[in-house]
Amino acid sequence: MQQSTRIVITGLGLTAPNGNTLSEYRQNLLDGVARLQNIEIRHMGQVHAGVCDFDPLKYQKRKELRNGTRAGSIAIYCAREAVADSGLDLDSLDKSRIGVYLGITEHGNVETENEIFNISQFNYDTKFWTHHHNPRTVANNPAGEVTMNLGITGPHYTIGAACAAGNAGLIQAAQMLMLGECDLALAGGISESIHTFGIFAGFKNQGALAVHEDPNKASRPFDQDRNGIVVSEGGCIYVVERLEDALARGATIYGEIAGWCINSDATDAVLPNPERQAQCMRQALARAGMEPGDISIVNTHATATKQGDIQEMTAVREVFGGCENTWVNNTKSFIGHAMGAAGALELAGNLPSFDDGVVHPTINVDNLDPSCEFPTLVLNEPKKAGRIDSILNNSFGMLGINSALIIKRYDAATQ
Template sequence: MERDPAKRIVITGLGLTSPNGNTLSEYRANLLAGKARVQRIPMRYMGEVNAGVCDFDPMKYQRRKEVRNGTRAGSIAIYCSREAVADAGLDWDSVEKSRVGVYIGTTEHGNVETENEVYNISQFDYDTKYWTHHHNPRTVANNPAGEITMNMGVTGPHYTIGAACAAGNAGLVQGAQMLMLGECDLALAGGVSESIHTFGIFAGFKSQGALGEHEDPNLASRPFDTSRNGIVVSEGGAVYVLERLSDAQARGATIIGELAGWCINSDATDAVLPNPERQAQCMREAIRRAGMTAQDIDVVSTHATATPLGDIQEAKAIKDVFADCPNTYVNNTKSFIGHAMGAAGALELAGNIPSFSDNLVHPTINITELDPECAIPNLVINTPKTVERVDSILNNSFGMLGINSALIVKRFID
């Protein structure tokens, strides 16, 4: 049965910044070439830590005062959104801004600004008269999405989606749902992270024994490897232009892919340790809602963060769902750029979307010795895999407090 074009949601634009690329072409080239880009940065109270750092130019789309008064997450969100709009071929001046919705996933927000302000007033005997009046708008939860609206003149709805490290997928799901409900006619959706600018997240992972360490920063993130020892924290973002198929076709847009199905569920078992049974249920439900079978999935983009137990749990779930899928290939992006937290799902999906055009599955790198408990069939290791055709990508993104998300993007077929 033919699906209603007004209910089909397609991607018509994509903008990103990542530690190893500020455009999709640069990012993809580095993924195919096996080039990681992690570095050592100084961190207050901790010395040096491994981190994924972006080098985009915020002044491309912002004035100096906006950058100074706003947030790093806001600058990332603005950069990615502006790049996405340009990629979509939109005449932004003629777009009805009241019908644009902004839905941005984030892991945490406000920690950076609060930590910095507390440190700043500590230099003045904690006199709060030195506390910046920009603190409140910087730290409210809707900040990254709100900064987009102010910069771009959007007067439609905006908010951020707090979904831990599943937030990038959740932002895309929210955008698609709002389009299907008719709440907007165009959605800017995805995820952003400024996490590397807060010592708290590094200290927290270190206290959990989950902060990735290696003398070579580019080898610090090594999902599925026997020597993996934790997460490399990164910043970054990816924002997509989403439209109803009928609207995209009416304006003659180039369609990058179609959001075919998704699911978000909860473990309800542990705040940190993932539950493979719930993860498997999440993937299966996303596949069911897409009207597909597991055998129809060509690429599975894993969430695996390089924590010893987390990788094993996801491997169990994937092996369960894709046990009889000899043509389904599996990869991981965090081995290149670390864990971009709220941006992770959106960035990792972006890195795989060019598979529709080049028929290549980018590898998981930094695997010297594969952990037998993580031996997923068709895990692409260290070099790209050429396949006959890629028609579908399932993107896993999971987070603390047991939030799971699986999002399926298909090659667009009219």
């Protein structure tokens, strides 16, 4: 492994409940626009959800949409948008040297639930079970659908990392590029979670599903009256490459992947461990050769569950306490919890800070929980912070998986 190899982001494509381009998404984060809504879920009735409104026919035919999956469609849209944003001509490249690494929380539940419901209408006769079920439900499906759509013949797989998966996809891409296993990577995270009633039922029975008269105010991390998660779909995929390759083609560089860590709590399936979360952030800093005070923005994972937010802020205080120029924010207050896509989407919302020097806020905080207080927590209004040099992106998940990813401003003077 070439430890000196520098890895950069040169393109991105996304779809979120409040935007289908980075510019639209970012503007809505600065303007306080959430766009969450109520939807009808089988066996559940009305629930709050984050729904994406992109055009799936932009890059797929109707038959492909019928045969494929919602997760695959989101992934294809994001991957195509990322490639277009990067300025790359894929047809001029060796597609066997392109890797696709997509983080997911879960995959296949949507299709299985739908098929069981369908055959229940026919006395459970399995001849009405679709022959597309197996390729739809294999765990590598979203990444595989991307390779088929773009004609990529290099490695592809999904990374099952619960809600740390968006970060994990980018980390995997950086590692594979450093190892020389690929020359270009499409990486990030994808979620179709709002199309399965099981995930809503599970959170509801845990007492962790948000309820509010206004769906746009239901996701309220750090607020004293928070009462749970708003489940969302979405996706964000990045073009990731070695710095020398990006410079050789004159690419625009969004930022440099400077450090990362993935670790495990090994204590509880649901309740986070702040000691392990703090350790994760510290190890990411160590890999990057940075100190806590070098970080300009910490984007929190906080999902608006009572204990989860407190545990994370305990870890943040432990690592960044006393860092007067480190701003702390949260993106789920706008888009809900996009599960496997969360980390990748939340990073995207902060990347423009390198250019405009503004930190987007956490919204819906009417009554800050004292247990979540932090001196530089950005609440309800954007913060004009001046120069932003680095972002630490937290993404944590069930079974105690933690991830921290550090992106720093690309400095041409340090080539």
